[in-house]
Amino acid sequence: MAAWRSFLRAHARVTRSLEADLIAEQRLSLAAYDVLLQLAESPDYRLRMTELADAVLLSRSGVTRLVDRLERAGLVRRSRVDTDGRGVMAVLTGHGLERLRTATETHLTGVVRYFSSQLARYQLTVLGDTCEKLAEGKIPAPSGDVDPATITTADSGG
Template sequence: MAAPAAPTGSGRRRAVPTPAELASWRSFLRAHSGITKALEVELEVEQRLSLAAYDVLVQLSEAPGHRLRMTELADAVLLSRSGVTRLVDRLERAALVTRSKVADDGRGVSAELTVAGYERLRVAAVTHMRGIREHFADRLDDADLTALERISRKLVP
């Protein structure tokens, strides 16, 4: 069965993207990949922390009680359940998070940010926020940022 055709600006549907659409898509992917790699390298070099680990610490810091079920955490950081389990294992060994059973669910497990984890996040955030400014925000003017946010909201499922 063929893939559904994408809507066009005029309301017509085509089976494949136009060359301009493909160019835009590829540009988007290159920009995302380049910025993500730069942020990852900076966190690794300066903080000895992966971007995924930083994301886990951020998600936990923003959650009520600094705690999330492992399944919610996996969804929030866009990792598989097994991937988030391995990452939380490493963060737990580093005393940045703890794991505990969910009180009202015998099978549920949650991850919680520790005081050391919060402090590690606070220090690493300096590097990460500087990277966001240098690799992203400083390259765009206010109109670009507004347009990108509007466009990005349309792309979120």
């Protein structure tokens, strides 16, 4: 449990710091930056709203509200899906791409400051490999020999 709690504290600290820098320097939240980045990395700078919600790990209503704000700022626009009358795409605008390019410098500076400069190269490699396994779901399921309710911090080894 100690490793889990440390992971959560570290994630919270780093993301709070990255967001504070983006807001102070770019007047852009970390979630808004992530939406712009996901759209920039997508074919034709567009994603269905449901795909965008999955990509940025926001609820559908959360991504809808965020896209509303980004649309009012001229950073994205909505477009109907040609093959599906109900489907809606979020599309990155030219202005949105420029804002993303400017904000990326702030974001990457923060990633170095709050994350990568704090760890040795081998630590980054191990952490990257571990997080990739967790993200891909490559960790095998428990064998059933251990009841999770009986694990204490001392038992968990972390």
